[in-house]
Amino acid sequence: MVFTIVGGNTRQFKLQSDNGEVIFSTARKSFLKQAKKLYVGDKVCLDEDGCIYQVMPRENLLYRPKIANVDYMCVVTSLKRPDFSSYLLDKFLTYLNFQNIKPYIVFTKSDLLSDEELEKITNYKHYYESIGIKAIIVSAKKPNSVKPLKDIIKGNTIAFMGQTGAGKSSIINCIDPSIERMVGEFSEALGRGKHMTKEVVLIPSNEGIVGDTPGFSSLELNLTKRDASIFFPGFKQYLGKCFYNNCLHLKEKECKIKEAVEKNIILKESYDNYVRLLEELQEGERIWKEKSV
Secondary structure, eight states: OEEEEEEEOSSOEEEEETTOOEEEEOBOHHHHHTTOOOOTTOEEEEOTTSOEEEEOOOSOEEETTEEESOSEEEEEEESTTTTOOHHHHHHHHHHHHHTTOEEEEEEEOGGGSOHHHHHHHHHHHHHHHHTTOEEEEOOTTOGGGGHHHHHHHTTSEEEEEESTTSSHHHHHHHHOTTTOOOOOOEETTTTEEOOOOOSOEEEEETTEEEEEOOOOSOOOOOOOHHHHHHHSTTTGGGTTOSSSTTOOSSSOTTOHHHHHHHTTSSOHHHHHHHHHHHHHHHHHHHHHHHHHO
16 A cells, blocks of 8 residues: 655654555665655555555655645745745746746735735736746635635645745645644744744645645755756746757847847846846855865
8 A cells, every 4th residue: 555654754754545544654774774765745655564665756856845746836925024025936936847846826915915016916926827827816814815726736735835924824724724734923023934834744635635844034946057047937938949059048149038028928027036046056056166176
């Protein structure tokens, strides 16, 4: 029988079968000696003693948050407290595209916005939808606003990632009040939310599985500039269409990405985020080279 890891740590894991049976198990030492790491979301097989001895091939894997075999990753993006950052959102989306995981943008705390601010965020939503990314604007104070998320959970594993204090646990509680995830408050002094979710967990809900993950305030991408030029949101459809096959979409001639920006097909602000990301990756490469000398 195949089980899914739904929680636990490096020594003991909480497992659940497809029929809902929940057990606790450990991994064989011989398995761990082979440098086999296990992650929440992994599909595993047990031996006659009930120990994990095999992990099934993964559909995908994220290292931050550490989770495997996700159908959708909801990028929970706060609009206020903490304030909206299109740069951080585009970094998250680049990361998920690189890992071949379907993103779903969840703009939270819409009740804190003025009408003018809400209109601006609605324009962002329409832009991301125009490049093939699902997006929704929600508020924990309006439980019905999360209905589209409930609709995609059935038969899928849907996880939530994002900044600390963005409202991941609050939205999960709106989707299924029986889950009762702990909710933290935004700290004005720290300028960020307080960590309430300490580990990745998977929870059965609405005939599917919901994953809650710890929040974070920053995200460093272990990508090359070439990776970013391919997997940045909205770019992949132009792959191979630029004059240069290795085009980084900066100052090269006949660049289809820059043409799309000029035609307002790609949002100028998003392109500026891309340039900023390349600069960040360049700086990361410089620091790595200095450390290796």
